[in-house]
Amino acid sequence: MAEKPIVVRKIWAHNAHEEFLLVGVAVSALGCRWITIDTEFPGVIYRPSAEAIRSEDAVEERYKVLKKNVDELKLIQLGFTLSDSHGNLPDFATEYRYVWEVNFKGFDASSDAHAPDSIELLRNQGVDMEKHMGEGVNYRQFAELMYNAGLINQGMHWVAFHGGYDFAYLLKVMSLEKKLPENVDGFYDQLRQYFGRMYDVxxxxxxxxxxxGGLDKIAATLQVERAVGKSHCAGSDSLLTWQVFSTLCHYCYFTDYLLAGVSDVLYGLQSVRSIGEPKVIPALYNPYLKHKLVQLPVCNYASTLGPFESKEVPSCSCNEFLHILL
Incomplete structure (x- = not known):
């Protein structure tokens, strides 16, 4: 049977409360403990030196540049894809599956710092900056809704692609702080206060x-097609990130041991404390290339879920409520 089509649910100020009620149902009643995120923001106005880009040891310099950008810039859009331990997206007993895209109020292209080419790209991809200013979700309102929906707890598993900026902007919004921590270890400490396990694809x-390469290039190598929308739209990119993550877990032989070895390590920000004890992760050969060295067991999502793995997911008992919201 063909899979249900996917719809990106757009969240604005006028429907944010109702949409996050649905999100809460997905988390608590449908067992969606995996959340894959993508953010859109006004580009970068500071860049690391060429040496810092090349060097594995220049973590602090790369973090300082990230911090300067995130401290001065404002989040425009957040996309997130929820799934359960078997990779199922919520459908709420309808004919569609759903992902979400939050559109924020706060960025003003006429007065706020930004990279002009990034704003032009977002506009070309359909991001309506003027609508964001008038109808977007307030940052404080968003933080409260995230808590109420049950997304901020240690039982969640967070996924992103090249996720330093994604998690940095989300941390800035959730903590209601104007500035990120001064160093990369402090950054990881704060991330752990808000989020559960983190995985960077x-x-x-x-x-x-x-x-x-980037998300689209890796997806193409794995023969993963974008299911809905287009690039640089946060909802669509979060879904593609989830598709690539799922493919890596199921077909590229990421065992539970190997998945644990890359948890809580963001690409380019490999703090010694974030990695902990050194782990030797063997180079793997993905199944789309001609030669493979070894076939390892497929990752079992459920075994990474800690206390949730042995619990049955309760059936949703709020059909009338969902019917009204959907």
């Missing part, structure tokens, strides 16, 4: 022979 791809 680009960091995972480093373990797979032949996988490199």
């Amino acid at each position: 680009k960091q995972m791809a480093k373990c797979c022979e032949g996988l490199y």
Whole structure:
């Protein structure tokens, strides 16, 4: 049977409360403990030196540049894809599956710092900056809704692609702080206060022979097609990131051991404390290349869920409520 089509649900100020009620149902009643995120923001106005880009030891310099950008710039859009431990997206007993895209109020292209080419790209992809200013979600309102929906707890598993900026902007909004921590270890400490396990798909791809480049390039290598929308739209990109993550787990031989080895490590920000004890992660050969060295067991999502793995997911008992919202 064909899979249900996917719809990106757009969140604005006028429907934010109702949409996050649905999100809460997905988390608590449908067991969606995995959340894959993507953010859109006004580009970068500071860049690391060429040496810092090349050097594995220049973590602090790269973090300082990230911090300067995130401290001065404002989040425009957040996309997130929820799934359960078997990779199922919420459908709420309808004919569609759903992902979400939050549109924020706060960025003003006429007065706020930004990279002009990035704003032009977002406009070309359909981001309506004027609508964001008038109808977008307030940052404080968003933070409250995230808490109420049950997304901010240690039982969640967070996924991003090259996720340093994604998690930095989300931390800035959730903590209601104007400035990020001064160093990378402080950054990881604060991330752990708000989020559960974190996985960076680009960091995972480093373990797979032949996988490199941006999200679209890695997806193409894995023969993963974008299911809905287009690039640089946060909802669509969060879904593609989830598709690539799922493919890596199921077909590129990421065992639970290997997945644990890359958890809580963001690409380009490999703090010694973030990695902990050194782990030797063997180079893997993905199944789309001609030669494979070894076939390892497929990752079992459920075994990474801690206390949730042995619990049955309760059936949703709020059909009338969902019917009204949907």
